[in-house]
Amino acid sequence: MxxxxxRMIEATPGLVIAEKAMNGRFALDKIPxxxxxxxxxxxxxxxxxxxxxxxxxxxxxxxIPVVILSSIxxxxxxxTFEALSLGASDFIQKxxxxxxEDIHTxxxxxxxxxxxxxxxxxxxxxxxxxxxxxxxxxxxxxxAHGTEPAKSSTVSQILGSPATGPAKPLVAVRKPAKTxxxxxxxxxxxxxxxxxxxxxxxxxxxxxxxxxxHMPQGFTNEFAKSLDxxxxxxxxxxxxxDAIQPGRILIAQGNKxxxxxxxxxxxxxxxxxxxxxxxxxxxxxxxxxxVALVYTNHALGVIMTGMGRDGAQQLGTIFKEGGMxxxxxxxxxxxxGMPRVAHELGHVxxxxxxxxxxxxxxxxxxxxx
Numbered sequence: 001m002x003x004x005x006x007r008m009i010e011a012t013p014g015l016v017i018a019e020k021a022m023n024g025r026f027a028l029d030k031i032p033x034x035x036x037x038x039x040x041x042x043x044x045x046x047x048x049x050x051x052x053x054x055x056x057x058x059x060x061x062x063x064i065p066v067v068i069l070s071s072i073x074x075x076x077x078x079x080t081f082e083a084l085s086l087g088a089s090d091f092i093q094k095x096x097x098x099x100x101e102d103i104h105t106x107x108x109x110x111x112x113x114x115x116x117x118x119x120x121x122x123x124x125x126x127x128x129x130x131x132x133x134x135x136x137x138x139x140x141x142x143x144a145h146g147t148e149p150a151k152s153s154t155v156s157q158i159l160g161s162p163a164t165g166p167a168k169p170l171v172a173v174r175k176p177a178k179t180x181x182x183x184x185x186x187x188x189x190x191x192x193x194x195x196x197x198x199x200x201x202x203x204x205x206x207x208x209x210x211x212x213x214h215m216p217q218g219f220t221n222e223f224a225k226s227l228d229x230x231x232x233x234x235x236x237x238x239x240x241x242d243a244i245q246p247g248r249i250l251i252a253q254g255n256k257x258x259x260x261x262x263x264x265x266x267x268x269x270x271x272x273x274x275x276x277x278x279x280x281x282x283x284x285x286x287x288x289x290x291v292a293l294v295y296t297n298h299a300l301g302v303i304m305t306g307m308g309r310d311g312a313q314q315l316g317t318i319f320k321e322g323g324m325x326x327x328x329x330x331x332x333x334x335x336x337g338m339p340r341v342a343h344e345l346g347h348v349x350x351x352x353x354x355x356x357x358x359x360x361x362x363x364x365x366x367x368x369x
Contacts, residue, residue, distance in 0.1 A: 001069075005040060008107050015114055022046075024053030031062065037127075038118035039066045040110075041088070043079055051079065054086040065089040065117040067110070070219075077222040085226060089117050089192050089334075093216040112188050112307045116335040169346050172297070174322035179207055179365040180298040181244065181260070181267075183291040183318070185284025187214040187306025189334025193354055194227060198249070200358035203232035206246040207300075207365045210238070210260060210269070210291070212284040214306065217254035224251040242269040252282035259290035267294060277310075284311025284338070288318055297322025300364055303348070304328040304357070306338040316347035324364050325349045328357065 002020045009015045018036040021027035025048040027039070043050035050068065057066070068091035070080040080091050090113055095105050119129040186193060190213045215223060221237045228235035231249065236242075238250040238258050244267040252258035257272040270290075277283035284303065288311055291299045301318035303311045305328055319325045327339040327348035332355065342348050352360045 001042065008110065012111050015111065024048030024050065027053060028056060031064070036064055037121050038114055039064055040069060041066050042069050043083065050083060051086065054083055054088060058087055065121050067092060067113050067117060069094055077219045080219065081222045081226045084191055090189065112335055116188055120334055170316055170320050172320055172322045174297045176322055176324050176369050177297045178369055179300045179324065181291055181295050182207055182209040182300045182302065182361060182365055183287055184209065184211045184302045184304065185288060185311030185338065186304040187308065187310065187338060189305035191223070193305050195230060196354055197358045198227050198231035198235065201231060201233060202362045205233060205362055205365060208244045208246055209249040210244065210258060210287060211249065212252045212258060212282045212287045214280055215254050220251055220254045238269045238271065240269065240271045244268060252287065255281055257282050257286045259286060260294050262294050279308060280310050285314040288314035292317040292321045292323065295323070299323035300361070301325045302361060303339050303342045305333040305335050307335050308337050309341040311338055312341035312345055312347060315342045316345060319347050319349065326360060327351050329353050
């Protein structure tokens with residue numbers, strides 16, 4: 001595994017292997033000498049495993065970011081989020097368990113995380129960062145006419161529009177009204193960023209929140225639980241038919257699209273196995289399109305750190321319907337991909353730093369309009 005990952009890193013402009021270690025103990029011994037910008041950490045290792053390493057790292061005050069390699073099993077998800085609670089920044093799922101000879105299939109994700117978190121750390125240390133990757137070019141899968149899944153709603157019609165961006169600035173068809181839902185799209189850098197945002201939300205925020213965080217199947221339930229422990233509002237993994245209600249945050253399941261649908265007298269979550277959109281399932285574009293359809297000018301759309309452009313196009317639909325839109329700024333985003341595309345398309349009304357995002361979300365949501 002070390003050799004396979006090493007070859008992927010060596011083949012990437014802007015990345016250099018500082019050193020390799022066969023377990024956490026050796027890694028701790030080598031860190032002062034090689035002074036890396038980022039650490040890729042397995043959880044299953046002899047002598048000192050990943051969790052033990054993270055505890056010792058914390059004890060020693062080491063601030064170098066850590067990306068976890070995690071196996072698929074449910075137990076793996078539990079341990080992964082223990083690792084995140086101990087200070088790891090993010091994780092990558094091994095494609096086929098502990099020994100993954102097909103690790104190359106996650107190369108783009110791994111490289112994006114290393115350049116994103118490593119670059120952010122270098123900047124914090126006052127060191128130069130050489131741009132070496134276009135974070136907006138990853139996972140771009142245009143949705144062609146006639147290829148969207150057949151559905152009873154018109155969300156598929158919205159998604160079927162060519163993703164070429166507006167020829168002229170968007171003009172909202174109505175003025176913003178009282179916020180009745182908050183929709184967030186986020187990817188690489190998301191676990192850390194959402195912890196910051198959710199920990200600082202107002203406990204009296206009476207607006208439901210729906211979230212697409214790109215994450216593998218089997219991990220989102222533990223992710224929701226980990227966020228619930230630090231957030232003053234209730235956080236849970238979305239299930240089919242869950243009510244969209246004030247004081248509740250729903251996290252999209254891995255490998256399932258999340259939409260909102262009006263049923264009877266209320267609005268509920270709908271999960272879908274429809275094909276990937278913008279290279280993802282769940283897709284922020286799918287969520288934003290459904291939110292714009294159901295809530296029109298009563299929605300607040302937020303796009304945050306992540307590779308690619310998922311969510312950027314349909315954030316514009318929320319804007320066009322008269323909703324409010326926020327985007328994370330470049331300085332605070334681990335990967336300024338998704339929010340950059342949305343901003344360049346003119347779909348972001350206001351760019352906000354991660355530090356101020358929770359406050360701004362609450363203020364916009366509570367504003368009388």
